[in-house]
Amino acid sequence: MAKIKTLFVCSNCGVNSPKWIGKCPSCEEWNTYQEEIIEKSSARTPFNTLKSEKNKSIPIPLVDVQKGNLLRMPSGDGELDRVLGGGIVKGALVLLGGQPGIGKSTLLLQLATQSSYKVLYVSGEESEEQIKMRADRIGITNKDCIIYTETSVPVLLKEAENQEPQLIIIDSIQTLRLPDLDSSPGSITQVRACTNEIMKFAKTMQIPVFIIGHINKEGAIAGPKLLEHMVDTVLLFEGDQNYAYRIIRTQKNRFGSTDELAIYEMKSDGLREVPNPSEILLSQSEELLSGSTVAATMEGRRTMLIEIQALVSTAVYGTPQRSVTGYDLRRLHMLLAVLEKRVGFPIGQYDVFLNIAGGLKVVDPATDLAIVCSLISSMQDISISREIAFAGEVGLSGEIRAVRGVDLRITEAARLGFSKIYIPKANAKGMDQNRFDIEIVGISKIEILFNDLFG
Ligand code: TYD
Ligand code: MG
Numbered sequence: 001m002a003k004i005k006t007l008f009v010c011s012n013c014g015v016n017s018p019k020w021i022g023k024c025p026s027c028e029e030w031n032t033y034q035e036e037i038i039e040k041s042s043a044r045t046p047f048n049t050l051k052s053e054k055n056k057s058i059p060i061p062l063v064d065v066q067k068g069n070l071l072r073m074p075s076g077d078g079e080l081d082r083v084l085g086g087g088i089v090k091g092a093l094v095l096l097g098g099q100p101g102i103g104k105s106t107l108l109l110q111l112a113t114q115s116s117y118k119v120l121y122v123s124g125e126e127s128e129e130q131i132k133m134r135a136d137r138i139g140i141t142n143k144d145c146i147i148y149t150e151t152s153v154p155v156l157l158k159e160a161e162n163q164e165p166q167l168i169i170i171d172s173i174q175t176l177r178l179p180d181l182d183s184s185p186g187s188i189t190q191v192r193a194c195t196n197e198i199m200k201f202a203k204t205m206q207i208p209v210f211i212i213g214h215i216n217k218e219g220a221i222a223g224p225k226l227l228e229h230m231v232d233t234v235l236l237f238e239g240d241q242n243y244a245y246r247i248i249r250t251q252k253n254r255f256g257s258t259d260e261l262a263i264y265e266m267k268s269d270g271l272r273e274v275p276n277p278s279e280i281l282l283s284q285s286e287e288l289l290s291g292s293t294v295a296a297t298m299e300g301r302r303t304m305l306i307e308i309q310a311l312v313s314t315a316v317y318g319t320p321q322r323s324v325t326g327y328d329l330r331r332l333h334m335l336l337a338v339l340e341k342r343v344g345f346p347i348g349q350y351d352v353f354l355n356i357a358g359g360l361k362v363v364d365p366a367t368d369l370a371i372v373c374s375l376i377s378s379m380q381d382i383s384i385s386r387e388i389a390f391a392g393e394v395g396l397s398g399e400i401r402a403v404r405g406v407d408l409r410i411t412e413a414a415r416l417g418f419s420k421i422y423i424p425k426a427n428a429k430g431m432d433q434n435r436f437d438i439e440i441v442g443i444s445k446i447e448i449l450f451n452d453l454f455g
Helices: 051-055 078-084 104-114 128-138 153-163 188-205 226-230 277-281 329-342 365-380 406-415 446-454
Strands: 006-010 033-037 093-098 119-123 145-148 167-171 209-214 233-239 245-253 261-267 270-273 292-299 302-314 322-325 350-356 388-390 420-424 439-443
Touching: 033 188, 078 233, 078 245, 078 261, 093 104, 093 188, 093 226, 104 119, 104 128, 104 167, 104 209, 104 270, 119 153, 128 145, 145 153, 153 188, 188 209, 188 226, 277 302, 292 365, 292 406, 302 365, 302 406, 322 329, 329 350, 329 365, 329 446, 350 365, 365 388, 365 446, 406 420, 439 446
Parallel strands: 093 209, 093 233, 119 145, 119 167, 167 209, 292 388, 322 350, 388 420, 420 439
Antiparallel strands: 006 033, 233 245, 245 261, 261 270, 292 302, 302 350
8 A cells, every 4th residue: 555645834934845844934834834645747728628628818018908808797785896996806816804703605505596597506515405405494485596516626627617607606615625636625735726727727817716714713714825825806794793783804816805795684595795784784673871982983994883892890809800803902002901991990909891782893092082981971871972982092001092084084974864973173274164064072182081081
């Protein structure tokens, strides 16, 4: 019996080595080398021996390239079109990553069953019956949706060639394999080789392909970083599974901006688009509660008014607890330190719980101002009027720093009927406040704001 040959491959950059190395000499990451069985020497039958060889590209002068080549196909889902930069581009390879159970299969099956294109939905994860059950839940309107449970890449590409679909969906890249490679499906070698074949197919046939990719513990798409370099667009599905709201962020897009964001709500009959996030992210209750404030945040280019809830209570155990949902814990520690050192609140001895309504993860630093107000409101047990919104970044010395897109934030707060908004003084300077139907207060330091709010 022939001895099995193995190789160590860096899961970050894809460089290989005959022996295990702790630190990758190429990308300098630690502990990324994984053992893999290397390829048999038997002749491979890659995709380019198929009949689509005739579509092979030839070198042409840039000035002669036809612009119309970048044709977009509206997906029928406004939020998805938005993150793709205005629709699906022909021949594009789109990678959709996310935690298990977040809704990747649901989203793409929904696209398959509700679009008006001929779609080939390839699944290596679920059986036809399972897919049918899910499709029945979300409703099938597309007669031209073909389900194919196959994991061998050459076989499925051959079938795709016969079927000539307008769109291909693959769930997931980690289940696919090239039979000529000895390593198991999901290994770096397989993922890379399979993506490569699919990419060649997409480009030569001009058919857009969506690929689902699993995510590893660190939140990166499993497989080499190389995978993200190969595809045209990388979308990341985020959200807390205990809540209904989901966000798709564009991490890379060769055909549009990475500033876009899609918001969905997971319902019993699939994912529903949320074109007006503020209206659901603000709690409907009329009751005034301490610790609750509204932040005028901006994710990508979308403004959203989000409710922030804080609970500050006397620590029961020796070490105070800090817990956050939808916010960066380290940033909370920073804000607590600022409140303690610069404003003199002994908040270090208290348990602090912070919650962003809807379970959405916000990364906008302009949320800081609403958060510090929530914390102090809860600590002092003084409620803040529901008519007030906040936008501003808090610096290490307690100063309020300018934020981007302040006009959009004010407009959104005014549209939703808020009567007052606190913004950084630097942003308020020279602004024509009469343009907005809301009282605008510019603030330079948090002490001044607290005097204003809590007296
Ligand atoms: P799924 O799309 O299988 O996630 P992924 O492919 O990312 O692993 O989705 C999962 C969850 O969504 C599952 O736990 C059930 C729930 N769900 C709904 O709430 N409503 C629905 O209509 C569907 C199809 C799923
Ligand atoms: Mg799935």
